[in-house]
Amino acid sequence: MLDVEKVRRDFPILARSVNDQPLVYLDSANTSQKPSKVVTAIRDHYLKHNANVARAMHTLGAEATGAYEGARSKIAAFVGAKTEEIIFTKNASEALNCAAYALSSRLSEGDEIVISVSEHHSNIVPWQMACERTGARLRWFDVDESGYPDVDSARAESLINERTKVVSVTAVSNVTGVHFPVAEIADWAHEYGAVMVVDGSQMVPHMAVDLGTVGADLFAFTGHKMLGPTGIGVLWGRYDLLESLPPFLGGGEMIEIVRMTGSTYASPPYRFEAGTPPIAQAVGLGAAVDYLTKIGMDTIAHHDQEITEYALGILGFIPHLRILGPTTGVRGSAISFTLADIHPHDVMQILDAHGVAVRGGHHCARPLHERFGVQASVRASSYLYTTKEEIDTLAAALMEALQFFRVPGVHHA
Amino acid sequence: MPDLSSLYQDIILDHYREKHHSGLREPYTVEVTHVNPSCGDELVLRLATNGSDVVDVSYESVGCSISQASTSVMTDLVITHDLAHALELHDGFKQMIEGQGKVELDEEVYEDAIAFSGVAQFPARVKCAMLGWSALRDAILRVQGNVDE
Numbered sequence: 113m114l115d116v117e118k119v120r121r122d123f124p125i126l127a128r129s130v131n132d133q134p135l136v137y138l139d140s141a142n143t144s145q146k147p148s149k150v151v152t153a154i155r156d157h158y159l160k161h162n163a164n165v166a167r168a169m170h171t172l173g174a175e176a177t178g179a180y181e182g183a184r185s186k187i188a189a190f191v192g193a194k195t196e197e198i199i200f201t202k203n204a205s206e207a208l209n210c211a212a213y214a215l216s217s218r219l220s221e222g223d224e225i226v227i228s229v230s231e232h233h234s235n236i237v238p239w240q241m242a243c244e245r246t247g248a249r250l251r252w253f254d255v256d257e258s259g260y261p262d263v264d265s266a267r268a269e270s271l272i273n274e275r276t277k278v279v280s281v282t283a284v285s286n287v288t289g290v291h292f293p294v295a296e297i298a299d300w301a302h303e304y305g306a307v308m309v310v311d312g313s314q315m316v317p318h319m320a321v322d323l324g325t326v327g328a329d330l331f332a333f334t335g336h337k338m339l340g341p342t343g344i345g346v347l348w349g350r351y352d353l354l355e356s357l358p359p360f361l362g363g364g365e366m367i368e369i370v371r372m373t374g375s376t377y378a379s380p381p382y383r384f385e386a387g388t389p390p391i392a393q394a395v396g397l398g399a400a401v402d403y404l405t406k407i408g409m410d411t412i413a414h415h416d417q418e419i420t421e422y423a424l425g426i427l428g429f430i431p432h433l434r435i436l437g438p439t440t441g442v443r444g445s446a447i448s449f450t451l452a453d454i455h456p457h458d459v460m461q462i463l464d465a466h467g468v469a470v471r472g473g474h475h476c477a478r479p480l481h482e483r484f485g486v487q488a489s490v491r492a493s494s495y496l497y498t499t500k501e502e503i504d505t506l507a508a509a510l511m512e513a514l515q516f517f518r519v520p521g522v523h524h525a
Numbered sequence: 526m527p528d529l530s531s532l533y534q535d536i537i538l539d540h541y542r543e544k545h546h547s548g549l550r551e552p553y554t555v556e557v558t559h560v561n562p563s564c565g566d567e568l569v570l571r572l573a574t575n576g577s578d579v580v581d582v583s584y585e586s587v588g589c590s591i592s593q594a595s596t597s598v599m600t601d602l603v604i605t606h607d608l609a610h611a612l613e614l615h616d617g618f619k620q621m622i623e624g625q626g627k628v629e630l631d632e633e634v635y636e637d638a639i640a641f642s643g644v645a646q647f648p649a650r651v652k653c654a655m656l657g658w659s660a661l662r663d664a665i666l667r668v669q670g671n672v673d674e
Contacts, residue, residue, distance in 0.1 A: 457564045457650070457653060461529070461647070462529065474564075474565040478565060481565070487588075488564055516529070517538075
């Protein structure tokens with residue numbers, strides 16, 4: 113059992129008020145809040161150990177390098193990977209762009225890339241750009257009314273076939289919370305020798321991950337959704353694959369020898385880390401991983417599931433509320449919905465007046481909203497610090513929104 | 526709790542529930558599409574002009590109450606007026622909306638649009654209130670041969 117009240121004391125921001133109401137932070141799928149330990153780790157790094165990594169040979173340089181590489185090891189252990197397979201990026205978007213750019217070297221006209229309609233824009237646009245560069249064709253899995261990928265139909269139409277060179281899907285949808293059958297899709301992709309890329313941005317913060325069993329060849333996630341700072345993300349790759357890929361960005365420390373006539377490149381992961389990396393951010397992410405590990409990812413997953421089930425139950429009682437995604441079973445903690453015909457921006461505004469922070473819009477997943485026939489939605493997303501009382505506050509504020517916009521059949525207070 | 530009624534004034538909610546001049550009509554001189562990518566609001570706006578006056582503004586939009594109501598109010602203010610006046614109204618409205626409460630509109634000139642003064646206190650909603658006005662400005666500039674930006 114997670115002691116939520118104890119956890120909450122580690123997050124000073126949760127004690128503040130918003131618009132004279134206690135803050136109810138339900139936007140963790142957007143970015144998570146940060147425990148004091150993460151902030152302290154970043155502060156200590158800057159105040160006591162700051163220097164550049166790798167190229168600074170003095171004592172502080174060694175300390176900074178040790179801290180940066182130590183963070184890499186911690187993160188590797190956290191997701192069941194080898195240290196040298198962890199590439200630090202700016203965020204998940206950059207990780208996916210790195211994957212798409214490096215894999216473009218293997219693509220040509222007639223090749224196919226397969227994604228899903230449920231992807232975040234960061235797992236759509238880089239592949240569209242790869243197609244523009246190489247002449248490859250983009251195809252995608254459709255989803256059913258609950259947001260599950262329609263694998264049967266995809267098999268019937270041979271969505272993945274001998275022309276497929278890359279398959280890239282999310283592990284957990286940031287809109288519907290659907291867990292994608294990544295291992296099944298990966299097996300199918302591997303039958304044809306395609307590279308399997310997985311967007312783990314909504315997975316890694318919420319459950320134990322063993323990259324040895326996910327089925328991915330490349331796997332992206334971001335630090336700021338898992339209690340870490342902004343400005344740090346990860347691209348993991350199987351080492352033999354990384355070794356065979358060209359660099360994404362060129363610059364300092366990604367090289368072996370630079371001559372004016374041409375250069376050779378460093379081995380992974382450094383080949384993909386041009387320039388001074390986000391050092392303090394890596395240290396902060398290392399501290400976040402320590403914090404998550406101490407609580408236990410299974411404990412967090414259990415808490416997430418409990419809060420999500422509770423929220424789905426309560427939201428089910430609110431009139432004119434339509435949930436986009438599954439309402440039962442194991443699913444992610446992001447719950448997207450529409451409320452009557454009130455625009456999500458307006459719902460968000462009423463909720464904000466009650467201190468409740470949610471996201472209103474298409475959550476960087478416009479194609480999925482189009483697929484569901486809605487323009488936008490409201491998304492409430494919880495995490496390890498979310499309480500049932502906060503879900504009650506959300507529900508009460510949603511009822512207020514119905515009354516404020518005078519939705520028929522809802523009594524005016 | 527902030528005063529939601531300062532943002533959602535009755536005039537705004539009235540326009541939101543019953544939009545003026547809504548729907549796409551023929552004939553028109555130019556059609557523009559504007560979006561607010563952060564929330565997904567989308568507006569298709571048609572301007573019909575005889576070269577000097579706004580003969581008609583028709584539109585089809587999906588969006589929040591602020592963007593819908595603001596577009597509705599805008600059509601009331603510009604239809605039958607000359608293009609230069611419409612651009613002046615745009616500029617004044619923009620100054621007010623981005624003025625964080627420091628700029629006041631003349632009620633004689635702006636009529637229902639003064640109800641949006643509360644929006645100036647909500648920076649996240651400024652884009653919503655400007656969507657229709659920005660589309661109108663774009664349409665006028667296109668007609669005049671100066672494609673914006």
